[in-house]
Amino acid sequence: MRIVVALGGNALLKRGEKPDASTQIANVELAAGQLARLAEEHELVITHGNGPQVGVLALESANDERLSEPYPFDTLGAETQGMIGYWLLQAMQNALPGRQVAAMVNQTLVDADDPAFKDPTKFVGEVYSQQEAERLAAERGWSVKADGQYYRRVVGSPQPQGVVETDVIRTLVEHGTVVVCAGGGGVPVIRTEGRLQGVEAVIDKDLTASVLAQALKADALFILTDVDGVYKDFGTENQEQVPRATPASLRGMGLPAGSMGPKVEAVCRFVESTGNMAAIGRLEDAVSLVEGTTGTIVRPEGS
Numbered sequence: 001m002r003i004v005v006a007l008g009g010n011a012l013l014k015r016g017e018k019p020d021a022s023t024q025i026a027n028v029e030l031a032a033g034q035l036a037r038l039a040e041e042h043e044l045v046i047t048h049g050n051g052p053q054v055g056v057l058a059l060e061s062a063n064d065e066r067l068s069e070p071y072p073f074d075t076l077g078a079e080t081q082g083m084i085g086y087w088l089l090q091a092m093q094n095a096l097p098g099r100q101v102a103a104m105v106n107q108t109l110v111d112a113d114d115p116a117f118k119d120p121t122k123f124v125g126e127v128y129s130q131q132e133a134e135r136l137a138a139e140r141g142w143s144v145k146a147d148g149q150y151y152r153r154v155v156g157s158p159q160p161q162g163v164v165e166t167d168v169i170r171t172l173v174e175h176g177t178v179v180v181c182a183g184g185g186g187v188p189v190i191r192t193e194g195r196l197q198g199v200e201a202v203i204d205k206d207l208t209a210s211v212l213a214q215a216l217k218a219d220a221l222f223i224l225t226d227v228d229g230v231y232k233d234f235g236t237e238n239q240e241q242v243p244r245a246t247p248a249s250l251r252g253m254g255l256p257a258g259s260m261g262p263k264v265e266a267v268c269r270f271v272e273s274t275g276n277m278a279a280i281g282r283l284e285d286a287v288s289l290v291e292g293t294t295g296t297i298v299r300p301e302g303s
């Protein structure tokens with residue numbers, strides 16, 4: 001099978017952990033152990049999140065008095081692809097001796113008129129109290145929004161339309177290379193009169209993974225996170241894991257933007273467009289998702 005996986009931010013940095021490189025490298029090594037088991041049997045493309053990491057780099061850049069302006073988010077996104085891509089590259093090479101592994105910086109096309117530029121929703125960086133967030137917003141011109149009981153910086157998150165380097169990724173996968181790509185949803189770019197140009201945004205990595213999986217004609221899209229699937233009545237004493245779903249049944253659940261919402265939308269788009277299966281589940285269950293014995297398995301109506 002050809003499988004595209006989207007590795008959740010929680011796999012790189014668990015809630016409450018400091019974003020030290022050593023912590024993230026240790027987490028990436030654990031993730032690589034699971035992903036290597038998938039890669040032993042299947043063609044594998046790995047995408048990953050960058051929300052916490054791009055926030056750290058944005059803060060560093062904003063605090064650097066030598067700069068006349070902070071680095072823009074397309075450049076910061078590319079920095080996170082290099083950093084996390086390096087960690088994953090090394091961990092996968094160590095876990096799969098003899099197998100070719102590549103990590104790529106790459107770009108995702110978005111529409112310059114996407115309304116998301118005017119209504120930022122993508123959480124980046126750490127959490128703040130409301131007072132601290134409002135101070136930072138006033139001082140630095142940030143947009144901030146409530147994330148649960150805390151506040152976080154938000155940036156625009158336009159819809160991914162296509163990964164610019166899809167043909168390169170396909171060639172590598174067809175030759176048996178495990179490819180780490182489209183990190184942080186890909187560096188957001190627009191094409192104007194044939195020329196690519198970066199834009200200030202952070203794309204949702206689950207939605208980009210879906211676009212890429214469709215373009216690569218993947219047999220499956222796996223969204224790997226820290227919960228063992230989608231839950232009905234999540235967070236209540238009646239919560240119940242959904243083992244099997246169709247795009248229509250998932251869409252009917254009205255899941256929250258910013259966490260489970262984009263994951264569900266990503267799998268629905270993939271299943272509707274390809275007729276193939278998708279799954280949302282825990283990283284630790286990656287191998288059993290193939291058999292459909294764990295996670296929420298999503299298939300077209302009637303299959």
Ligand SMILES: Nc1ncnc2c1ncn2[C@@H]1O[C@H](COP(=O)(O)OP(=O)(O)O)[C@@H](O)[C@H]1O
Pocket residue numbers: 007008009010011049224225226227229230231232233234255256258259260
């Ligand atoms: N209905 C739901 N079922 C399962 N998880 C949910 C649901 N609604 C919200 N969540 C939350 O979504 C989280 C996963 O989303 P997110 O934190 O964005 O993942 P990641 O960083 O791994 O991409 C879970 O840890 C859980 O707290």
Ligand SMILES: NC(=O)OP(=O)(O)O
Pocket residue numbers: 008009048049050051052123183184185202203204205206
């Ligand atoms: N870019 C992105 O979706 O990152 P997270 O998954 O870390 O939020």
